[in-house]
Amino acid sequence: MAIQEIALDLDLSVGVFKDTIYQAQKLKLRELSQDADGNSIYPGNGSWESTPFRIQDKIASFKGVAASVDIAGGAAYKIYWSTSEDGFEWGAYEEILADVTAPKSPAKYAKVKIEIVAEKEYSNFYIDEFNQKGKYSNPFIESESGSLGLKKIYQLNMERASDTPTGMVLRQKVENTKFKKLDRIRVSKG
Structure with missing residues (x-):
């Protein structure tokens, strides 16, 4: 054969x-x-x-x-x-x-x-400068400092709960679903 x-x-x-x-x-x-x-x-x-x-x-x-x-x-x-x-x-x-x-x-x-x-090769990627105000509207992202990151300091408007003879009591509700943990709460004189 x-x-x-x-x-x-x-x-x-x-x-x-x-x-x-x-x-x-x-x-x-x-x-x-x-x-x-x-x-x-x-x-x-x-x-x-x-x-x-x-x-x-x-x-x-x-x-x-x-x-x-x-x-x-x-x-x-x-x-x-x-x-x-x-x-x-x-x-x-x-x-x-x-x-x-x-x-x-x-x-x-x-x-x-x-x-x-595929053959491995290096590629160039350009990233935003993150300095344009208002470009990222997410309330949990901060970009005004020139880098993109999670917002760490939040300004909250307190509600007036009651008046006392020595001052007043202010209150702000913070939902635990919005934050993983709180490091500290600081109240400044207003």
């Missing part, structure tokens, strides 16, 4: 995409956003899984599987394959290496999975 190489072209436009897209005849990671310099930001990794395809008509037995891939950009990738007799129960994915992978017994169906890992 003669051994013959058979090329199977995979349609990368159909399948299961996880943080990947098929664009301009290429499978690539989807763009999440852009940094301050206009460079694209991608997820750390993503994958694509083919739809099952019938191989029994094309191949009588396997010696191994190899892959030919054109790479553009700095991402790394791994290619896996799995086989099935009925198209429902699948064996574990095995990585397709540069050399021929371990032989598998003949099967009716196969599918391929490609994992892409």
Whole structure:
């Protein structure tokens, strides 16, 4: 029996995409956003899984599987394959290496999975100067000092509860749902 190489072209436009897209005849990671310099930001990794395809008509037995891939950009990738007799129960994915992978017994169906890992690079992000009055209207945030932070000092208007011969009693209700804890209460003469 003669051994013959058979090329199977995979349609990368159909399948299961996880943080990947098929664009301009290429499978690539989807763009999440852009940094301050206009460079694209991608997820750390993503994958694509083919739809099952019938191989029994094309191949009588396997010696191994190899892959030919054109790479553009700095991402790394791994290619896996799995086989099935009925198209429902699948064996574990095995990585397709540069050399021929371990032989598998003949099967009716196969599918391929490609994992892409993004190249790590530094990005620039610019943050607001936080010195514009009234830009952040949340009553619990403070930004007038040039940095964004939680407000720590609150001015509360006290209610006059009653008058006494030596002064007056003021009162202010503080709901425990608005504050996690109170460090101190200071009353100034007014």
